[in-house]
Amino acid sequence: MSPAAGLQAPLLPSSKTEKRPSVSGAVFNVATSIIGAGIMSIPATIKVLGVIPAFVLIVIIACLTDISVDFLMRYTNAGETSTYAGVMRESFGRAGSVAVQLCVMITNLGCLIIFLIIIGDVLCGKQPEGSVHLGVLQEWFGFHWWNTRVFALLFVMVFVMLPLALFRRVGSLRFSSAISVLLAVIFVAICSVMAIYAVWEGKSKTPKLLPQLDNHVSVFDLFTAVPVIVTAFTFHFNVHPIGFEFDKPSDMITAVRISLVICAAIYFSVGLFGYLLFGESIMSDILINFDQSSGSAISSLLNDLVRLSYALHLMLVFPMLNFSLRANIDELLFSQKPLLAKDTKRFLSITLVLLVFSYTAAITIPDIWYFFQFLGSTSAVCLAFIFPGVIVLRDVHGISTTRDRIIATVMIVLAVVTSTIAISTNIYSSIRNKS
Numbered sequence: 001m002s003p004a005a006g007l008q009a010p011l012l013p014s015s016k017t018e019k020r021p022s023v024s025g026a027v028f029n030v031a032t033s034i035i036g037a038g039i040m041s042i043p044a045t046i047k048v049l050g051v052i053p054a055f056v057l058i059v060i061i062a063c064l065t066d067i068s069v070d071f072l073m074r075y076t077n078a079g080e081t082s083t084y085a086g087v088m089r090e091s092f093g094r095a096g097s098v099a100v101q102l103c104v105m106i107t108n109l110g111c112l113i114i115f116l117i118i119i120g121d122v123l124c125g126k127q128p129e130g131s132v133h134l135g136v137l138q139e140w141f142g143f144h145w146w147n148t149r150v151f152a153l154l155f156v157m158v159f160v161m162l163p164l165a166l167f168r169r170v171g172s173l174r175f176s177s178a179i180s181v182l183l184a185v186i187f188v189a190i191c192s193v194m195a196i197y198a199v200w201e202g203k204s205k206t207p208k209l210l211p212q213l214d215n216h217v218s219v220f221d222l223f224t225a226v227p228v229i230v231t232a233f234t235f236h237f238n239v240h241p242i243g244f245e246f247d248k249p250s251d252m253i254t255a256v257r258i259s260l261v262i263c264a265a266i267y268f269s270v271g272l273f274g275y276l277l278f279g280e281s282i283m284s285d286i287l288i289n290f291d292q293s294s295g296s297a298i299s300s301l302l303n304d305l306v307r308l309s310y311a312l313h314l315m316l317v318f319p320m321l322n323f324s325l326r327a328n329i330d331e332l333l334f335s336q337k338p339l340l341a342k343d344t345k346r347f348l349s350i351t352l353v354l355l356v357f358s359y360t361a362a363i364t365i366p367d368i369w370y371f372f373q374f375l376g377s378t379s380a381v382c383l384a385f386i387f388p389g390v391i392v393l394r395d396v397h398g399i400s401t402t403r404d405r406i407i408a409t410v411m412i413v414l415a416v417v418t419s420t421i422a423i424s425t426n427i428y429s430s431i432r433n434k435s
Helices: 023-034 038-049 051-078 084-124 136-141 149-165 170-200 219-232 236-243 249-281 300-333 344-362 369-377 379-394 402-434
Strands: none
Touching (some): 023 170, 023 300, 038 219, 038 249, 051 249, 084 149, 084 236, 084 300, 136 300, 149 344
16 A cells, blocks of 8 residues: 555555445454464463453553554544554654554564464473473474474465455455454363363462562563563554445444453453463463363363464465554555556555565564564554554644643653563563573
8 A cells, every 4th residue: 555556545446336345344353463373461460460450451552552552543533544554653653654564564564473483382282391281292293304384384374464464455355353352262162171170170360450579570570561462452553454345434442342341351361261270380371281281180182272372363364464464564665656456566565575574584583472572562552552642643634632642642652651661671581581
């Protein structure tokens, strides 16, 4: 969606006979954009924060996300653009649009890599800190060259993700998005059953309601959980591609609010049930805990269903993030070229380069927790809160109220302070561990 083609046309032009998207379809697409890999680290945040602070944090960030999306849509409709980068361009010129594009690229590419890392963990297992967690393929078939991480991810990339990534309209992904949301619900349902069964059998772990500060955990360590939740709710890069397929902007706001309620409920449920199942042994990717050696009282079949349902969910979320990533790269690098969806050669080239890079990174990067913290403290927090806030404060269209400016200021201050503390704490912890 290059400016040369017109910022008013981020997608393929719709024909008069084309069916317009429904609110329910948008809910699926928005929910799919939100519920990505972030859900895997929610139980680990409850391990750090405790149940009550984690619930409060999820609600606060969900509410701030709703406000920031409303800011974006209002300033988009007041201007002459239909992209996130375009809104920033109207407020801050070329530098603003480039800042958004770079943040979208960093956030989405990071999330795509995280997706593949998690899928690799599910299929091929992991050996963190000397312990062995088998993947589904190793449990079923033993160890072979074809079920190693390198070959399993290559198969998934070629036969699942590539065909979905070749769709040129985000609306075309509504059916795969609906299936992905269903898979996420199945994941939550199975986790719930397993947790309730563990409680019934007296084998559940006692939930920690509040954080426990000691010599190993300081109050500053609690801030490292904030970027993880921020990343889990960052979907602002897909607000415009999804929202501008509607005739009425209010429909998008409705879809976003419904999606946020659904996603907040799913996040907290998974976090609580995951903690009940595994307690302090929860890993940064909870799916790793669901293996035959996890000690679960439920059969290995349920363990495999949990892992596979969410791995399939991530496979279907992948093209949603790839869509906006590809569009922003094209807008930044090929601003004078025709509309991306109309240029087959350029479309295929960018798509293939992104898939190859994501695959290469995923087979070389071992863990997702620090990746989440990095994204949530930098590019994701900019897209979710800082950029919408500064747009309101800049107020080039003269539409912000005093209440808007107060909320925007609070949003920016909270984002900057928490991110700075999280980054500083991680740097200090890294130095302390090495010394």
